Amino acid sequence: xxDSMAARPAPLVxxxxxxxxxxxxxxxEPRTHLIDFLRNELDLTxxxxxxxxxxxxxxxxxxxxxxxxxxxxxxxxLEGARVETIEGISASGEITDLQEAFVRxxxxxxxxxxxxxxxxxxxxxxxxxxxxxxxxxDFISGNYCRCTGYHAIVDAIAETVEARRSAKGRGxxx
Amino acid sequence: xxxxxxxxxxxxxxxxARRFVFGRGRYTDDLRIAGTLHAVFLRSPYAHARIEAIxxxxxxTVPGVVAAFDGKAIASVCAxxxxxFATLPDHRSAAQPPLAVERALxxxxxxxxxxxxxxxxxxxxxxxxxxxxxxxxxxxxxxATAVADPAHPPLHAALGTNIAYERCIVAGDPDTTLAxxxxxxxxxxxxxxxxGVPLETRTVLxxxxxxxxxxxVYQSTQVPHQMRAIYAELLGLSEANVRVIVPxxxxxxxxxxxxxxxxxAVAAASMLLGRPVKFVSDRLEAFVSDIHARGHTxxxxxxxxxxxxxxxxxxxxxxEMGAYSVYPRTSVGxxxxxxxxxxxxxxxxxxxxxxxxxxxNKAPVGSYRxxxxxxxxxxxxxxxxxxxxxxxxxxxxxxxxxxxxxxxDPPKTAGGIxxxxxSHQRCLERLLQLMDYDGLCAERASARKAGRHLGxxxxxxxxxxxxxxxxxxxxxxxxxxxxxCTLRLEPSGVVTCVTGATDQGQGSDTGMVQxxxxxxxxxxxxxxxxxxxxxxxxxxxxxxxxxxLVVGGEAALGAAHALRDRxxxxxxxxxxxxxxxxxxxxxxxxxxxxxxxxxxxxxGGMMHYRQDLLPSEVERSPVxxxxxxxxxxxxxxxxxxxxxxxxxxxxxxxxxxxxxxxCGRVINPMLADEQLRGGxxxxxxxxxxxxxxxxxxxxxxxxxxxxxxxxxASDMPDIVIDHVHTEVTGTLLGAKGIGEAGTIGAxxxxxxxxxxxxxxxxxxxxxxPCTPERVLRALRRVP
Ligand code: FES
Ligand code: FES
Numbered sequence: 001x002x003d004s005m006a007a008r009p010a011p012l013v014x015x016x017x018x019x020x021x022x023x024x025x026x027x028x029e030p031r032t033h034l035i036d037f038l039r040n041e042l043d044l045t046x047x048x049x050x051x052x053x054x055x056x057x058x059x060x061x062x063x064x065x066x067x068x069x070x071x072x073x074x075x076x077x078l079e080g081a082r083v084e085t086i087e088g089i090s091a092s093g094e095i096t097d098l099q100e101a102f103v104r105x106x107x108x109x110x111x112x113x114x115x116x117x118x119x120x121x122x123x124x125x126x127x128x129x130x131x132x133x134x135x136x137x138d139f140i141s142g143n144y145c146r147c148t149g150y151h152a153i154v155d156a157i158a159e160t161v162e163a164r165r166s167a168k169g170r171g172x173x174x
Numbered sequence: 175x176x177x178x179x180x181x182x183x184x185x186x187x188x189x190x191a192r193r194f195v196f197g198r199g200r201y202t203d204d205l206r207i208a209g210t211l212h213a214v215f216l217r218s219p220y221a222h223a224r225i226e227a228i229x230x231x232x233x234x235t236v237p238g239v240v241a242a243f244d245g246k247a248i249a250s251v252c253a254x255x256x257x258x259f260a261t262l263p264d265h266r267s268a269a270q271p272p273l274a275v276e277r278a279l280x281x282x283x284x285x286x287x288x289x290x291x292x293x294x295x296x297x298x299x300x301x302x303x304x305x306x307x308x309x310x311x312x313x314x315x316x317x318a319t320a321v322a323d324p325a326h327p328p329l330h331a332a333l334g335t336n337i338a339y340e341r342c343i344v345a346g347d348p349d350t351t352l353a354x355x356x357x358x359x360x361x362x363x364x365x366x367x368x369x370g371v372p373l374e375t376r377t378v379l380x381x382x383x384x385x386x387x388x389x390x391v392y393q394s395t396q397v398p399h400q401m402r403a404i405y406a407e408l409l410g411l412s413e414a415n416v417r418v419i420v421p422x423x424x425x426x427x428x429x430x431x432x433x434x435x436x437x438x439a440v441a442a443a444s445m446l447l448g449r450p451v452k453f454v455s456d457r458l459e460a461f462v463s464d465i466h467a468r469g470h471t472x473x474x475x476x477x478x479x480x481x482x483x484x485x486x487x488x489x490x491x492x493x494e495m496g497a498y499s500v501y502p503r504t505s506v507g508x509x510x511x512x513x514x515x516x517x518x519x520x521x522x523x524x525x526x527x528x529x530x531x532x533x534x535n536k537a538p539v540g541s542y543r544x545x546x547x548x549x550x551x552x553x554x555x556x557x558x559x560x561x562x563x564x565x566x567x568x569x570x571x572x573x574x575x576x577x578x579x580x581x582x583d584p585p586k587t588a589g590g591i592x593x594x595x596x597s598h599q600r601c602l603e604r605l606l607q608l609m610d611y612d613g614l615c616a617e618r619a620s621a622r623k624a625g626r627h628l629g630x631x632x633x634x635x636x637x638x639x640x641x642x643x644x645x646x647x648x649x650x651x652x653x654x655x656x657x658x659c660t661l662r663l664e665p666s667g668v669v670t671c672v673t674g675a676t677d678q679g680q681g682s683d684t685g686m687v688q689x690x691x692x693x694x695x696x697x698x699x700x701x702x703x704x705x706x707x708x709x710x711x712x713x714x715x716x717x718x719x720x721x722x723l724v725v726g727g728e729a730a731l732g733a734a735h736a737l738r739d740r741x742x743x744x745x746x747x748x749x750x751x752x753x754x755x756x757x758x759x760x761x762x763x764x765x766x767x768x769x770x771x772x773x774x775x776x777x778g779g780m781m782h783y784r785q786d787l788l789p790s791e792v793e794r795s796p797v798x799x800x801x802x803x804x805x806x807x808x809x810x811x812x813x814x815x816x817x818x819x820x821x822x823x824x825x826x827x828x829x830x831x832x833x834x835x836x837c838g839r840v841i842n843p844m845l846a847d848e849q850l851r852g853g854x855x856x857x858x859x860x861x862x863x864x865x866x867x868x869x870x871x872x873x874x875x876x877x878x879x880x881x882x883x884x885x886x887a888s889d890m891p892d893i894v895i896d897h898v899h900t901e902v903t904g905t906l907l908g909a910k911g912i913g914e915a916g917t918i919g920a921x922x923x924x925x926x927x928x929x930x931x932x933x934x935x936x937x938x939x940x941x942x943p944c945t946p947e948r949v950l951r952a953l954r955r956v957p
Contacts, residue, residue, distance in 0.1 A: 031294065045204035046197020048424070050373045051457040055879040058373055086197030099195040103187050106848050109679030111194025112373040112424030118195065133892070141888040144879075146373045146425045147679055149855030149916075150887040152848055 017078045019044070020088030030076050034068075035059045037075035038085060046086040046115045050144065057143030060116035061085050067123045086115035095122045098160045107156035109147035117143045121157050129165070131158040178759040180692035185844030188684045189699070190677075199422045202377040202394045203454050210379065211240055213440050213453040214296035216286040216303050217462065218278030221535035221872030222329075224308040225276055225285065232302035233288055238295035241447055242288045242303070243439075245275035252442040253408045255433065257499040259649035265339045265506055267499040268330035272408075272439045277310075279329065279497035280536050281873055282462025284436045289443050289451055312535035312872040316494035317471050319532040329497065329533045338495055339506045339531040343513060345588040346523035351485050355477035359560045364941040365549050367469035367494070368864040370542050371884055374424020375460045376434060380441040381450040388415045391441060396426045396676055397716035402708045403652040404433050404502060405441055420706030423678040427856065428542040429464050430678075431718055433501040436463060461877035465540030466866055469494040470512060470549050476557035477524070482567045484576045486524025486588065487517040489553060493531045496538035502651050505539045506531050511546025511638070514589035516554050519598050519634040519810065521578045525588035535872040541718065543856055544917040547637065555633040555922040556929070556940060563933060569632055569926070570611060573602055577634070591636070593808050597836045597900045598634050601812040605632070605834045608896050609814050618930075627819040627934065628829075631926025634812045635919035639720040639837075639911025640804040655721075656803045658712025659729035661690065661737045663796040665782040667761060667775030669694060669737070672704045674714015675726025680913060681845035682722035686730040688841060689907070693734035694741075695758035696774065712799060720911025723841060725804050731906045732800035740793055744781070745772045747789035807902065809910040811835035813854070815923035816891075819931040821953055824946030826928050828858055828891045831920070835895070837910040838902035846912050847895045853916020854893050859885040861921035861942050 012027040019042060026041045033052075038044040038061070050058035052071045059070035062084040089095055098121055101107070108114045117140065124139045136154045145153060193199055230242040254269040274285045286303055290296035313319045313326055319336050328336050352358065379392040389411055395401055398418040406413040423430065436453060444451040455463060471492045477485040493509040506529075513527035562572035577598040578587070585594045605611075611630075618628040646653040660672040671690055677683040687701045694701075705711060712729075715721060738758055745763035746753045749770045757766050764771040780787050781796040788794050814832040819825075833850050840846050863883040867875040876882045902908045921942060929938045932952060939952040950956040 029294065039204075043206070044197075045200075048201075048374070050375075051879040053457065053878060053880060056373065090196040102195050103191045106188060106191065106681070106844055108191055108194050109681075109848065109852060110372070110374070110423060110425045111191070111199045111679060112201065114194045114199075115197045134888075137887040137890070141886040144373060144884060144886065146371055146427070146856075146884065147852050148848060149851035149853075149893060150885075150890050151851050151893050154887065154892075 013076045017081045019083045032075045034070040034073045058116045060119040101156040101160045105156040107152040113145040129161045131161045182692045201422045210450040212293040215284040218283045221281045221312040222310040226306035229304040233299040236299040238291040239299045245273035248442045255501045257501040257504040261649045266333040270498040320492045336533045341529045343527040345525045348524040348526040351524035352477045356480040360475040361940045363472040365468040365470040366865040369466045370427040370429035372425030375455040377454045378437045379452040380444040382444040384448040390417045417709045426678045432540045467542030474553045478561045484522040489527040491529045494534045495531045500538040500540040508546035512549035515550035518587045518636045520576045521583045547918040551635040551922045596810045601834045609832045627931045629927040629931030631815045631923045633919045633922035637809040637915045640724040642805040654715045657714040657725040657729045658801040659733040660799040661733040663778045665778045667778045670702045674712045676716045685723045685841040690734045720913040724911045728907045729802040736798040743792040807910040813919040813923040815927040817927040824949035831893045836898040837912045839908040850916040851893045854920040857917040857920025861924040
């Protein structure tokens with residue numbers, strides 16, 4: 001890299017996206033990734049950074065309905081996109097049962113991986129719900145947890161799958 | 175009416191967990207303090223190099239850069255430090271500066287700090303710093319450093335040697351005892367360096383207030399009071415003018431237990447600038463700047479008789495320490511544990527052990543979960559299995575014959591550890607039942623017929639918990655072994671607990687609330703807890719050595735008993751009944767067999783607003799404080815691992831894992847079990863995946879999370895847990911620590927299971943992590 005380039009600020013780019021149902025417009029440096037954008041521009045600190053190189057999953061958020069690694073997406077790529085974070089899916093009530101199961105089963109210790117883990121688990125529940133422990137372990141393998149050893153997380157997800165299934169069987173609303 | 179049911183001993187969920195699941199954790203980087211600047215560091219690209227010149231001028235011209243400092247500038251407000259213990263007078267240790275001056279001693283050592291409006295601007299400016307480096311030779315492999323010392327100039331010239339510490343233990347007349355052995359089984363072990371990888375990287379925000387010369391440090395740390403004392407001393411401030419506040423901590427495991435050069439440089443920069451300054455380590459710099467652990471090359475042997483009796487152990491441990499002994503706990507604790515705890519579960523009387531800790535041009539080694547205890551366990555349990563195999567004795571039977579017997583064997587182990595009432599025999603029997611040992615052995619045999627290679631491994635361990643003042647106090651180091659707890663009866667009848675203990679999610683907070691609630695007859699949600707602020711809480715040790723709930727909980731219980739007695743005194747006078755007729759239950763002081771009662775809300779109201787109504791002859795303050803000084807408790811347990819080996823690829827899959835642990839009384843079974851499970855997985859990571867890979871220039875080759883592997887969910891097995899309860903006497907709580915137990919025994923059980931499978935191929939492995947490459951090398955399928 002040429003030294004004189006190193007410190008020349010790039011022009012800001014204006015981007016508009018919907019975050020947790022609210023339209024937001026900000027002017028940001030093109031290099032700003034989605035998590036810095038959420039945390040620093042919008043004060044949505046529930047999304048975390050564990051590596052900033054796409055490995056740990058602490059930054060998992062939803063973009064246009066699919067989970068992505070927020071640290072690998074630039075904010076300026078998201079013009080017109082629909083972004084949902086842990087704050088958003090908590091408020092909507094979509095995963096209240098899963099959150100309760102995490103608490104009940106102590107599927108978190110320090111809690112740093114938890115928002116990303118819940119986003120990932122929500123995707124599992126939505127797209128391929130199964131109480132099979134191996135299937136759960138495989139699906140959440142891109143989300144690192146350094147505290148729990150995963151067993152309790154698998155328990156909490158499996159329990160939620162079962163509970164939703166039996167609620168459905170009884171004609172419950174899920 | 176007495177409907178109160180206690181919750182101690184039950185699996186209540188952690189109330190704090192409710193914040194985290196909604197994304198409402200508040201970690202240090204989540205704080206917003208007006209005027210905050212962002213610090214970034216230039217780090218040495220070389221493991222060993224002279225710094226001929228540093229030019230910061232170009233960096234300073236970048237718009238948005240507020241300041242840039244080199245080591246000399248930071249040294250003007252921050253003294254260097256030397257890790258030393260009065261109790262280890264022959265530990266050679268060198269002064270470490272906050273930023274390297276003249277010479278960098280490891281790749282990643284900070285050399286300059288840039289402070290800017292944003293982190294990105296600061297990082298841009300780093301690219302403009304000109305350093306003239308003169309690369310020097312790094313020290314060679316630790317074994318070569320230890321034995322060929324004169325050939326390599328000492329890293330710290332004033333010390334005259336690269337051996338930072340040497341210690342020998344000789345017990346039980348090894349010469350005579352070992353001469354009586356039928357066999358001596360020897361192995362060379364390699365425990366590769368690894369690191370802690372808390373998911374939240376180290377983070378600090380320092381705010382210096384120049385008018386009052388007061389420093390507030392918000393920090394992701396396990397030890398607020400330790401850090402307060404250090405900041406005050408090294409930054410030349412009065413301790414009363416330093417406040418350390420600990421927001422939520424995203425994992426620590428020992429990583430956040432030490433003084434870091436970059437963190438105190440941030441505080442120094444805040445003092446120089448009079449502005450709040452924040453530093454968030456990124457993952458790449460975490461790998462080269464967090465403490466590392468392990469890094470031991472060990473020659474060890476066990477001496478046995480043909481009947482299976484273990485006579486003794488010999489250990490020679492060369493431990494690589496890194497460039498400095500880490501402050502303030504030193505780096506040698508790991509080696510001391512490794513040699514003194516070898517053989518600890520066994521009655522064998524003889525031990526000859528030697529430790530040499532040597533300097534290396536690598537990141538400093540510090541206390542990571544287990545601190546040397548996994549090394550001792552790995553050596554011991556490998557040798558016991560190797561001996562059992564040579565003698566044709568079943569590994570479980572081999573242990574049964576040799577475990578210490580409480581009340582029969584001397585109260586101290588050969589390594590000098592007071593271990594009066596270890597329960598390994600009972601733990602073993604419970605484990606064999608829990609895992610259906612015989613059934614598994616049969617399964618292993620039929621799998622082998624079908625061409626599958628299963629292995630079963632067992633590992634017994636001890637865990638040193640809640641040490642007393644002899645460890646740091648007597649060493650002249652300002653780290654409290656004690657904890658204090660203040661309880662306040664609020665006017666509403668709720669009780670506030672202010673504790674010196676800290677919690678990074680383990681659940682010691684919840685345990686304390688359970689204890690206080692039960693002692694005061696309060697429901698669980700009628701107790702509030704405040705922690706992690708040196709301006710508010712009693713001085714405490716914080717979290718290390720599996721002490722949080724043991725010491726903090728004991729203090730909480732002591733305080734609760736004192737408050738209970740006071741409330742009974744007051745109520746007895748007001749109700750005009752005898753003290754011993756009263757109990758606390760269902761949020762009130764009540765007559766045991768009568769109708770009279772006073773609620774805690776009534777008492778709280780009077781104690782705050784209507785003191786005129788209270789009897790004058792009793793103590794009326796609504797606040798009590800209780801301090802506890804522990805004396806050290808040794809816990810124990812046993813683990814087992816079932817693995818499957820694929821001899822073609824060298825991959826090893828842990829299939830199941832079992833733990834039977836004895837920590838005395840269990841306050842919250844679910845949280846205790848989760849401590850064990852999390853610890854087991856960290857131990858399995860150590861056994862299977864984790865290593866800091868250095869090249870011959872001491873360059874770390876895998877300093878990204880893509881290259882340094884930690885356990886993923888799909889790598890890991892389910893973990894079955896049970897407890898054996900030996901009564902703990904001499905404390906109110908009756909409990910020992912549990913936080914490191916999982917990590918201490920897991921790797922040893924795994925490696926024993928792998929070696930069980932490898933035995934069919936006539937080979938063994940004694941090097942961790944057991945990567946496919948190492949396994950294939952053991953199988954002689956690759957060179
Ligand atoms: S922070 Fe995005 S994957 Fe780790
Ligand atoms: S709970 Fe700490 S990383 Fe998962």
